[in-house]
Amino acid sequence: MPRGPRLDAPATLHHVMVRGIERRRIFQSDRDREDFLDRLGRIIQEGQASCFAWVLIPNHAHILLRTGPTPLAGMMRRLLTGYAVSFNLRHQRSGHLFQNRYRSIVCEENAYLLELVRYIHLNAIRAGLVKEMEGLDRYRWSGHSVLMGRESRPWQAREEVLSYFGAREAVAKRRYRQFVFEGIGLGKRGELSTGRESRDGGKAREERSGRGESRILGGGSFIEEVLSGAERIVRERVQLRRRGVDVEGLLEFIGKEMGVTREEILGGGRRREISQARSVFCYVCLRRVGLTGRQLSEALQMSPGGIHSASVRGEAFVRENGDLEKSLTSYLNN
Numbered sequence: 001m002p003r004g005p006r007l008d009a010p011a012t013l014h015h016v017m018v019r020g021i022e023r024r025r026i027f028q029s030d031r032d033r034e035d036f037l038d039r040l041g042r043i044i045q046e047g048q049a050s051c052f053a054w055v056l057i058p059n060h061a062h063i064l065l066r067t068g069p070t071p072l073a074g075m076m077r078r079l080l081t082g083y084a085v086s087f088n089l090r091h092q093r094s095g096h097l098f099q100n101r102y103r104s105i106v107c108e109e110n111a112y113l114l115e116l117v118r119y120i121h122l123n124a125i126r127a128g129l130v131k132e133m134e135g136l137d138r139y140r141w142s143g144h145s146v147l148m149g150r151e152s153r154p155w156q157a158r159e160e161v162l163s164y165f166g167a168r169e170a171v172a173k174r175r176y177r178q179f180v181f182e183g184i185g186l187g188k189r190g191e192l193s194t195g196r197e198s199r200d201g202g203k204a205r206e207e208r209s210g211r212g213e214s215r216i217l218g219g220g221s222f223i224e225e226v227l228s229g230a231e232r233i234v235r236e237r238v239q240l241r242r243r244g245v246d247v248e249g250l251l252e253f254i255g256k257e258m259g260v261t262r263e264e265i266l267g268g269g270r271r272r273e274i275s276q277a278r279s280v281f282c283y284v285c286l287r288r289v290g291l292t293g294r295q296l297s298e299a300l301q302m303s304p305g306g307i308h309s310a311s312v313r314g315e316a317f318v319r320e321n322g323d324l325e326k327s328l329t330s331y332l333n334n
Contacts, residue, residue, distance in 0.1 A: 010069050010290025013109040015116055015192070015217070018080060019060040019099040026097055027058055031090070033141050036061070036083050041155035043075045048295075050157040050304070052113065053120040056141040057127050062120045066109070069290045076102050108218030110312050112192070117143075117161055118183040119192045125184065133181050144180065148173060163305030192217065247285070253331050254281050257324060266300060276317055280324070282307050283314030288332060 020026040027033050033056050040063070044051045048068030055062050067075075084097040107116060121144035124130050130139045137148050145151040146158055149169075165179070166172035251262045258277040265278050278300065285291040286307070296307045318325050 010067055011286045012072075013064070013066050013107045013113065013116075014072055015105045015107055015120075016063040016065065016072070016076065017060065017103045018063075018076075019103075021096050021099045023059050023099075025058045026060065026087070027056055027141075028091060032087060035086055035090075036079075037153070039079050039082055041153060043079050044155045046070070047075050049075065050160065051155060052143070052157050052161055053117040054143045054156075055120050055123045057123060057129065062123060064113075064116050064120055072104060076104075104215070106216045106218075109308070112217055114161075114164060114179070116192055118180050121147075121180060122183055133177065133184075136180070137177075147176060157304065160304035160308070163303050247289075247291075250284065250289070250331075251281065254284070254328075257327055268301070276314075279310040279314035280317055281314070282310040283312075283318060284328060284332075286311045287315060288328075 018026070027036065036056065040051070040054070043049075044065065047070030049070065050066040050068070051063065052066070053062070053064040065072075080098055080102065087097055088094055107113070121136065121142050124136055124139050124142050124144075125132070130136050136142065136144055137150060139145055140151055143153070143156055146153045146156045147161060162169065162172040162176060164172075165175040248262075251265055254277055255262050255265055258273060258280065260274050260277045264271075264274045265281055267274075269275075282296060282300070285296055296302070297304050300307070302310070318328065
């Protein structure tokens with residue numbers, strides 16, 4: 001069966017898996033691992049993406065990231081090509097290093113972000129590289145050690161993940177660790193690496209469409225939205241890139257549509273109308289324009305986790321208000 005096109009757009013959550021050809025090792029030494037992570041970190045930062053979880057196993061790797069304006073395909077091409085060339089030179093070998101192209105699953109962020117963080121980091125235990133939580137805490141080649149504060153990887157979205165577990169770091173780390181520990185008893189959740197789970201009948205609709213190919217993890221409505229809306233969103237973003245993103249104009253437009261001022265959206269006001277407008281602004285910037293949570297955090301003085309939560313509320317509000325959706329689409333396309 002021919003391979004389908006990548007489902008890729010800015011602000012999309014991807015579970016990425018890369019494997020060695022014929023299940024061979026892609027990491028033979030700590031130097032290999034550091035080389036791979038150095039390249040990954042540069043590409044994450046330069047692509048304005050957010051990396052939430054990762055783990056290096058001798059013959060494969062998992063990465064959980066939210067794309068920025070740089071497409072996933074371009075980021076992965078740089079990462080895997082550069083690393084393969086370096087690995088071959090270092091180990092005096094030639095030929096392919098990776099099995100086919102990488103595998104990526106588009107994930108419903110609100111439902112699966114934390115589940116995927118836990119699943120990916122527990123791979124070190126499932127693979128037998130460490131025993132129990134104490135070993136995982138000390139395992140250098142996993143993003144879990146970064147979240148626990150034992151390793152430093154500035155390109156990992158540590159604060160955003162911990163923000164889901166508490167405002168104080170010590171409390172957040174304790175709750176996060178307990179969350180991961182509880183995942184040990186859940187066993188190997190295959191749907192998190194295959195994209196085959198969906199709720200409310202979405203899988204059946206995906207299979208009938210012939211387009212899904214288990215590339216999407218989420219509920220039926222999310223699957224349909226990704227498959228039917230990808231072309232429209234990509235078209236909007238291409239047009240925005242061509243003429244430049246006018247964030248100030250977007251602020252003024254949303255404020256006018258929702259009856260608040262630019263200053264109120266940027267401020268900390270909690271009035272319902274202001275909060276709704278701010279959430280809509282976060283949604284449009286993250287999901288439809290392709291800005292990053294880090295960029296919005298600075299402008300709105302909100303945590304990345306708060307930005308994400310606001311964008312989810314904003315998306316729901318826009319969906320419930322058809323006139324606003326039409327106005328936004330018209331504005332973004334003109």
